[in-house]
Amino acid sequence: MRDIMKMGVILLIITSVSGMVLGMTNSFTEGIIMERSLEEVLSSIESLIRDADEFEMIEDDEVLSRNRIREAYVGYENGSVAGFAIKSYAQGYGGEVEVMVGIIGDGTISGVQVMSQSETPGLGDKITEDSFLENYRGNKTAEDVSVDAISGATASSDAVNNAVEAAADLFEDILKNR
Amino acid sequence: MSASSIFVILISAIFVNNFVLSRFLGICPFLGVSKKVETSLGMGMAVTFVMTMASIITFVAQRFILDLLGIQYMQTIVFILVIASLVQLVEMVIQKTSPVLYQSLGVYLPLITTNCAVLGLTILNIQNEYNLVETIFHAIGAAIGFTLAIVLFAAIRERLELVDIPVEFKGFPIALITAGLMSLAFMGFAGLV
Amino acid sequence: MKLSKIFSRGLVMDNPVFIQALGMCPILAVTNTAFNSFGMGMATTSVLLGSNIVISLLRKFIPSKIRIPCFIVVIATFVTMVGMILEAYFPALNQALGIFIPLIVVNCLILGRAESFASKNSTVGSITDALGMGLGFTGALVLLGIVREVIGFGTVFDMQLFGDSFEPMALMTMAPGAFMALGVLMAVFNRIVYARLK
Numbered sequence: 001m002r003d004i005m006k007m008g009v010i011l012l013i014i015t016s017v018s019g020m021v022l023g024m025t026n027s028f029t030e031g032i033i034m035e036r037s038l039e040e041v042l043s044s045i046e047s048l049i050r051d052a053d054e055f056e057m058i059e060d061d062e063v064l065s066r067n068r069i070r071e072a073y074v075g076y077e078n079g080s081v082a083g084f085a086i087k088s089y090a091q092g093y094g095g096e097v098e099v100m101v102g103i104i105g106d107g108t109i110s111g112v113q114v115m116s117q118s119e120t121p122g123l124g125d126k127i128t129e130d131s132f133l134e135n136y137r138g139n140k141t142a143e144d145v146s147v148d149a150i151s152g153a154t155a156s157s158d159a160v161n162n163a164v165e166a167a168a169d170l171f172e173d174i175l176k177n178r
Numbered sequence: 179m180s181a182s183s184i185f186v187i188l189i190s191a192i193f194v195n196n197f198v199l200s201r202f203l204g205i206c207p208f209l210g211v212s213k214k215v216e217t218s219l220g221m222g223m224a225v226t227f228v229m230t231m232a233s234i235i236t237f238v239a240q241r242f243i244l245d246l247l248g249i250q251y252m253q254t255i256v257f258i259l260v261i262a263s264l265v266q267l268v269e270m271v272i273q274k275t276s277p278v279l280y281q282s283l284g285v286y287l288p289l290i291t292t293n294c295a296v297l298g299l300t301i302l303n304i305q306n307e308y309n310l311v312e313t314i315f316h317a318i319g320a321a322i323g324f325t326l327a328i329v330l331f332a333a334i335r336e337r338l339e340l341v342d343i344p345v346e347f348k349g350f351p352i353a354l355i356t357a358g359l360m361s362l363a364f365m366g367f368a369g370l371v
Numbered sequence: 372m373k374l375s376k377i378f379s380r381g382l383v384m385d386n387p388v389f390i391q392a393l394g395m396c397p398i399l400a401v402t403n404t405a406f407n408s409f410g411m412g413m414a415t416t417s418v419l420l421g422s423n424i425v426i427s428l429l430r431k432f433i434p435s436k437i438r439i440p441c442f443i444v445v446i447a448t449f450v451t452m453v454g455m456i457l458e459a460y461f462p463a464l465n466q467a468l469g470i471f472i473p474l475i476v477v478n479c480l481i482l483g484r485a486e487s488f489a490s491k492n493s494t495v496g497s498i499t500d501a502l503g504m505g506l507g508f509t510g511a512l513v514l515l516g517i518v519r520e521v522i523g524f525g526t527v528f529d530m531q532l533f534g535d536s537f538e539p540m541a542l543m544t545m546a547p548g549a550f551m552a553l554g555v556l557m558a559v560f561n562r563i564v565y566a567r568l569k
Binding site: 199200201202203204205206209251252253254255258259262263291292293294297298301302305344345346347350351352353354355357358359361362365 | 392393394395396397399400439440443444447448450451454455470473474476477478479482542545546547548549550551553554555557558559561562565
């Protein structure tokens with residue numbers, strides 16, 4: 001019995017030390033990780049809504065609870081709306097594909113950027129290349145926004161198509177009327 | 179959530195994203211315990227059992243302990259401890275209640291703790307944001323996929339034993355090349371989902 | 372045993388990858404490019420170094436009955452720390468390695484060294500052992516990564532090797548290529564070792 005107590009205490013000590021060490025490491029790296037991902041998002045929206053000088057995150061349940069939508073930002077130019085940047089996602093071949101879609105004016109796609117993906121290297125990850133993503137530029141949200149799939153990477157291309165479509169629908173259904 | 183989405187999860191875990199042949203999870207038992215069909219079937223059964231149980235418990239641990247306390251960074255430690263104690267518990271229970279089952283599964287159980295397919299599965303469940311039902315079906319699919327791959331592989335290896343191959347290729351090298359051919363065949367399922 | 376011998380045996384004769392075939396999952400999964408392989412090798416080596424040091428320091432304090440759970444907690448702590456550091460400073464690498472970072476916990480190489488070496492030897496010896504095994508592991512990973520990257524992408528560490536006429540063999544970057552490349556490399560390694568034994 002004493003033996004079991006002793007073993008329990010030792011295991012407890014080791015686990016709590018490890019918990020403390022991790023807690024400290026976490027509080028140290030957490031800020032850096034957050035800052036980095038914020039920077040990434042900011043530079044992405046800045047390049048998608050070029051004209052805007054001020055950005056605001058949309059915190060509206062009606063918007064954020066929609067299927068495949070993760071985050072949405074609005075960009076203002078001299079106080080009036082210049083465009084939207086919408087972070088949406090869809091299931092690809094290797095996992096989730098997350099994209100940022102820029103929509104300006106009355107519904108023109110200003111660009112699409114892949115934020116994170118885990119598609120097959122050499123095949124599916126071609127969706128991150130400009131030669132594919134630039135096909136979205138200029139598409140109208142009121143029409144079909146999808147583009148032709150990359151051959152050999154249909155599932156990955158479809159994921160981007162689905163995510164962009166979700167963003168376009170969000171614009172058509174809600175954001176356009178703001 | 180609908181019946182069809184569960185079906186997709188199941189088929190995808192068994193064939194398209196087969197844990198062994200396309201995700202590279204659980205390679206150690208796949209190469210180590212696949213010399214005979216019978217033993218590989220036993221390993222498959224033991225893994226199926228542990229995977230399903232571990233998925234349910236880690237799901238609860240994530241939702242009601244880690245998320246609640248905001249200590250998601252303890253995930254790896256908590257999950258591996260859950261799996262290790264679960265394996266130990268299962269071993270004790272089987273030993274007491276069913277000596278027959280213990281004889282056929284017992285030797286594989288300690289090996290499962292370090293089977294990365296189990297830990298990998300529990301982490302993937304959380305990453306994919308599955309709910310409890312989806313988690314269970316993902317676990318079952320992953321386990322069937324693992325069993326299917328290891329049993330098929332064992333059947334091939336039984337025959338490989340009798341083949342005359344260069345001495346350098348004996349053992350792991352030829353087994354890996356065989357696994358490569360199998361994985362090539364499984365890529366044919368890619369369009370399924 | 373001499374330190375130099377402890378160090379060198381991990382590199383060739385007891386190579387964790389080619390001879391012992393330990394930690395096969397990351398070996399196959401993240402070696403599609405030389406850079407990813409190097410990152411994985413370094414991450415594993417750091418965890419191995421940390422766990423070997425702590426376990427050799429605690430070896431008299433940990434009762435043998437509960438040594439495995441203790442080892443696992445120590446290893447998991449280092450793995451989580453390495454994961455956090457990678458996420459903060461090397462986000463691209465972190466994303467490429469993905470789930471295989473937490474899975475370093477179940478790399479049999481690390482638990483194996485804790486059990487068979489660090490729990491029985493001095494701290495200095497354990498550090499040497501970790502460095503030898505870690506470098507042997509990293510070397511093997513990078514070698515496999517180079518082979519797969521050259522054939523699969525036509526590059527090494529992202530440097531273009533061939534002219535435009537080179538058609539990369541995409542299969543090499545995918546699962547079947549990983550299995551086959553490792554199989555062939557192992558056979559080559561066997562051949563070298565056999566020749567030496569004779």
